[in-house]
Amino acid sequence: MNVQKPKVGIVGAGKVGSVLARGLSDRGYQLSGIVSSTLESASQLARELGVDASVRAADLMQDAEILFITTPDRCIGEVAAQIARENGFKRGQIVLHTSGCLPAEVLMPAKEQGAWIGCMHPLQSFANKEHTSERLAGIYFALSGQVQVIQQAEKIVNDLGGTSFHILDTDKSFYHGAACIVSNYTVSLMHWASRLYGKFGLSSEEALAALLPLLEGTLQNIKEMGVVQGLTGPISRGDGITVKAHLEALENERDKSLYRELGMYTLKIALEKGTIDQEQAASIEEIVRSDNRGK
Known part of the structure; x- marks a missing residue:
């Protein structure tokens, strides 16, 4: 019996976001869309995966059960704040960033709107946006955040063929x-x-x-x-x-x-x-x- 996987949205069509979107799509996750800072970068990945593209998360992410913010570290907090200003988060939604250094609390604007927050960092090097999903197979992912998020992230990592471990936000810099x-x-x-x-x-x-x-x-x-x-x-x-x-x-x-x-x-x-x-x-x-x- 096939269990339907949650719908996922990607905010950030850079190197990490691109390979993660391919990996999730290849493993049967339905994507609600691709959001990026420019329509050109969002559209390029969206066309490849057959989904919609936008520069506004609120346009595509309301029906996403899981939302990944895969922007550079310096942008994550502001992106979360902007989505919140547009009422782009919803209660019970799982919101993760993919930074290896920043705490889950950088996503506080999402939490304040009723979402669960956390981090899923792939311990891998991505030199360009063209890597296939195989780049994720066999690697380790560091998970942090609220319990509800970690439980879902563990399932995603398992589907991607990786191994997960938990880390405290206070240890992330090390x-x-x-x-x-x-x-x-x-x-x-x-x-x-x-x-x-x-x-x-x-x-x-x-x-x-x-x-x-x-x-x-x-x-x-x-x-x-x-x-x-x-x-x-x-x-x-x-x-x-x-x-x-x-x-x-x-x-x-x-x-x-x-x-x-x-x-x-x-x-x-x-x-x-x-x-x-x-x-x-x-x-x-x-x-x-x-x-x-x-x-």
């Missing part, structure tokens, strides 16, 4: 900060390393082609052995002379400072792994902390 370290700062490190490879003549494209298999191999090591046992490299081996050579090769203090900070953190992992002892760690720490000028 949660999202850690996610940014893994996702955003990996990009920063690849950009840094690619720039350094340019010092000996590789183009940015050649550097990326050379470094990607290394990154993929590192991720495979982590998958197979875990974070600690997946560590390799000179610090893991206790090769202080190599670390010293790296620091001496870096030409500006910003690069040296970043290398030192990462090196000090890596020392802790190497000690935990057990591939170096305290004496080796102290020797490498002395090298890492030195300014390397005139040495």
